[in-house]
Amino acid sequence: MKSVNGYKKTFAMAIILSIIVSVFFWANMEIVSSGESPGIPLKVKNKLCYVNLKDERSHMNKTTDLKMIYFVTPTYPRPEQVPELTRLAHTLMHVPRLHWIIADDQPACSDIVSDILRRSGLPYTHISSPKPYIYKESNIPRGVANRRASLTWLRDNVQDGVLYFGDDDNTVDLQLFDEIRQTKKVSMFPVGLIGTYGVSTPVVKDGKVVAFFDSWPGSRTFPVDMAGFAVNIEFLKPSASMPYIAGHEEDRFLVSLGLKLDEIEPLAANCSKVLVWHTKTAKYKKPSLKINLEKFNDSPKYGDFVSLLKETSRLGMAYLSSSNGTKTYVIRNRRQYETTGGLL
Amino acid sequence: MKSVNGYKKTFAMAIILSIIVSVFFWANMEIVSSGESPGIPLKVKNKLCYVNLKDERSHMNKTTDLKMIYFVTPTYPRPEQVPELTRLAHTLMHVPRLHWIIADDQPACSDIVSDILRRSGLPYTHISSPKPYIYKESNIPRGVANRRASLTWLRDNVQDGVLYFGDDDNTVDLQLFDEIRQTKKVSMFPVGLIGTYGVSTPVVKDGKVVAFFDSWPGSRTFPVDMAGFAVNIEFLKPSASMPYIAGHEEDRFLVSLGLKLDEIEPLAANCSKVLVWHTKTAKYKKPSLKINLEKFNDSPKYGDFVSLLKETSRLGMAYLSSSNGTKTYVIRNRRQYETTGGLL
Incomplete structure (x- = not known):
């Protein structure tokens, strides 16, 4: 059993090495x-x-x-x-x-x-x-x-x-x-x-x-x-x-x-x-939001919300900027809302 | 074992019957x-x-x-x-x-x-x-x-x-x-x-x-x-x-x-x-096509094509009519095409 496992390991190593080598060449190739x-x-x-x-x-x-x-x-x-x-x-x-x-x-x-x-x-x-x-x-x-x-x-x-x-x-x-x-x-x-x-x-x-x-x-x-x-x-x-x-x-x-x-x-x-x-998905207009994330960094209470905003930006669903874009609000209840910055 | 199976069958029958009964009542219910x-x-x-x-x-x-x-x-x-x-x-x-x-x-x-x-x-x-x-x-x-x-x-x-x-x-x-x-x-x-x-x-x-x-x-x-x-x-x-x-x-x-x-x-x-x-699919404008399917019924050679047209209509992807709609063509090769009816 041991020697069969030995062969398997050698074979796996050979495959991995050849992938690495071909990746290297290919990455430098021009079509x-x-x-x-x-x-x-x-x-x-x-x-x-x-x-x-x-x-x-x-x-x-x-x-x-x-x-x-x-x-x-x-x-x-x-x-x-x-x-x-x-x-x-x-x-x-x-x-x-x-x-x-x-x-x-x-x-x-x-x-x-x-x-x-x-x-x-x-x-x-x-x-x-x-x-x-x-x-x-x-x-x-x-x-x-x-x-x-x-x-x-x-x-x-x-x-x-x-x-x-x-x-x-x-x-x-x-x-x-x-x-x-x-x-x-x-x-x-x-x-x-x-x-x-x-x-x-x-x-x-x-x-x-x-x-x-x-x-x-x-x-x-x-x-x-x-x-x-x-x-x-x-x-x-x-x-x-x-x-x-x-x-x-x-x-x-x-x-x-x-x-x-x-x-x-x-x-x-x-x-x-x-x-x-040939289904086509309707284009979603990527919004630009005015949110100063640095202000939130000083207040870790809203860390999850800040993570979501960063994730939204990373996934390409919105631009975030501290100086430009749509002013954003959060809603406390149906009669009360405030700017996102005002959360702090 | 036999009696256990017997119980199982009775139980399954009871469930099926109760589904049928509730379906019947529900189908006649008004909300x-x-x-x-x-x-x-x-x-x-x-x-x-x-x-x-x-x-x-x-x-x-x-x-x-x-x-x-x-x-x-x-x-x-x-x-x-x-x-x-x-x-x-x-x-x-x-x-x-x-x-x-x-x-x-x-x-x-x-x-x-x-x-x-x-x-x-x-x-x-x-x-x-x-x-x-x-x-x-x-x-x-x-x-x-x-x-x-x-x-x-x-x-x-x-x-x-x-x-x-x-x-x-x-x-x-x-x-x-x-x-x-x-x-x-x-x-x-x-x-x-x-x-x-x-x-x-x-x-x-x-x-x-x-x-x-x-x-x-x-x-x-x-x-x-x-x-x-x-x-x-x-x-x-x-x-x-x-x-x-x-x-x-x-x-x-x-x-x-x-x-x-x-x-x-x-x-x-x-x-x-x-x-x-909240992905949204772009609306596909359902086309109206002028195709006389009855003409094809007399010529079974194109039965598969006629089946596809009927399927397209059944799935709601196009209206078919013998009198109204866009005139349709089939393409024999890059230089030759003819009306769909001309196939026959």
């Missing part, structure tokens, strides 16, 4: 545009924040030989980021053999994102993938740098499994995971709440995809939403790439795979069911 | 306003659609003696209803000893809601609780009829446990469930993304709630959000009621319980953490 927009300086510096290959979910059967699903989520800081990732985590935590890749829009590794990944118990990869400088000013195209960085990590670290792009505000029925896990090349399925048709879907005839029903053709060969397809990682050729062209990310990516119409595998009962929705 | 808006005809006809007391989640320990949490969700039909309830189900499915009460705004029992409840594996109660006629024209106050009907069911059927009002678009951290389960009378905690302060919370001093931080005082004794408190069902007096007054539902309900400020139990590390968020 260069593969050329679909020549002349534009797309150099960005990505960082691999953390990789956890262990499934730490106690209720989940881990000895299964199911194919791994790599669920790629681009994200960016905003008041809704923590709740979005929290409820998406609750969905993914039900799925066996799922590795969650979150690629964040920020130059630094976000503790907030790390915490959510760690608490999920899922195997994960946390990437910091800031937008190239030239796109800094506009929000479009959103999520491309993140997906490109995730694809690079997959190409360098993963031999097989299934890739799925799932935004942090999408809703996915658990059944979809069972279905996409069987993807041989590229599978497709309907997505609800897209464009002006209510749904975007391939049209299936005799079990084959023959056309698409999507309210924005956009001169696309594959007019589908990012959440409307999954890809077997063995089919991810070195040529696979995603352009910085809003509205054409999905199509150009699928074209770059060399996908042919008759290779598409229709899922969700031959594209007759909706198992994923 | 009359308890009088906080005298003179307004608040009579509504509620229906108890289904009750399932069995926990059918295979991964969940069911022999625990934890207190039951009754999670009350008002809902109403809209394009986002199915995804909202689906992802909320994914959160609740992680919580041991939780009974989900969904009260729908419709006069009929919705199959769509039933399906989601059944698939969750949770114990549940499905109520149809239409708004009183006088509020039909306005959307405000939303969810009151539903919460009142749920309270009536709880009062008639449940002796102990904890009540929590959770809307279908809220986000709840799993830790909150562990905390509210210990509620003795009424517990309170911060809610993120509320009003213009980013958060709404009780202010705690020396472990006691002494004031509230909420951007809309509204002359309320307890200026808190619906998701900001939980109630021990033993504390739900017969006087407990919720008014049809927008913005005052929470406060009047808590006042009707006879709650005193020093009885409030602060949770979430003395109200210093955010464990629930």
Whole structure:
């Protein structure tokens, strides 16, 4: 028994060392545009924040030989980021053999994102993938740098499994995971709440995809939403790439795979069911509050309240300032309220 | 052994019979306003659609003696209803000893809601609780009829446990469930993304709630959000009621319980953490599509596509009409598209 344990320990050490080495190299790597927009300086510096290959979910059967699903989520800081990732985590935590890749829009590794990944118990990869400088000013195209960085990590670290792009505000029925896990090349399925048709879907005839029903053709060969397809990682050729062209990310990516119409595998009962929705969360206008926290530091009685205010600011739900912003009040009872500073 | 089994069967039969009988009475019952808006005809006809007391989640320990949490969700039909309830189900499915009460705004029992409840594996109660006629024209106050009907069911059927009002678009951290389960009378905690302060919370001093931080005082004794408190069902007096007054539902309900400020139990590390968020999903404008499905009925080749269109309509994501609405197209390839009817 002792020698088996010895082997196990050596093996574990070897894995840990190789992760550390690859993290080091990757963190210093620069991803260069593969050329679909020549002349534009797309150099960005990505960082691999953390990789956890262990499934730490106690209720989940881990000895299964199911194919791994790599669920790629681009994200960016905003008041809704923590709740979005929290409820998406609750969905993914039900799925066996799922590795969650979150690629964040920020130059630094976000503790907030790390915490959510760690608490999920899922195997994960946390990437910091800031937008190239030239796109800094506009929000479009959103999520491309993140997906490109995730694809690079997959190409360098993963031999097989299934890739799925799932935004942090999408809703996915658990059944979809069972279905996409069987993807041989590229599978497709309907997505609800897209464009002006209510749904975007391939049209299936005799079990084959023959056309698409999507309210924005956009001169696309594959007019589908990012959440409307999954890809077997063995089919991810070195040529696979995603352009910085809003509205054409999905199509150009699928074209770059060399996908042919008759290779598409229709899922969700031959594209007759909706198992994923393009839900969008209403933007919460991040408020600026005028609160002098230093005044509170001298009075530890309200320490919990001050901690909450700091947490609110840390989670990106409000700006706090001692000089600018909305004047804030606390309410003692229905007839009596006073400025927050007046609490002291 | 045989006689023990015999007893078990008799006991199970007795329980099933009493459920059927109470369902029958309840379905024919009318709830009359308890009088906080005298003179307004608040009579509504509620229906108890289904009750399932069995926990059918295979991964969940069911022999625990934890207190039951009754999670009350008002809902109403809209394009986002199915995804909202689906992802909320994914959160609740992680919580041991939780009974989900969904009260729908419709006069009929919705199959769509039933399906989601059944698939969750949770114990549940499905109520149809239409708004009183006088509020039909306005959307405000939303969810009151539903919460009142749920309270009536709880009062008639449940002796102990904890009540929590959770809307279908809220986000709840799993830790909150562990905390509210210990509620003795009424517990309170911060809610993120509320009003213009980013958060709404009780202010705690020396472990006691002494004031509230909420951007809309509204002359309320307890200026808190619906998701900001939980109630021990033993504390739900017969006087407990919720008014049809927008913005005052929470406060009047808590006042009707006879709650005193020093009885409030602060949770979430003395109200210093955010464990629930008032996320709102952006409204998807339900489209009207001009599609003549009858034409397709004659041509079974596109049966799967027709099924999807019917499903889209059934789930409330689009109106379909053979005479009115947006003209729809299908895309054969990037250069060729034709009207949906032209498929044939």
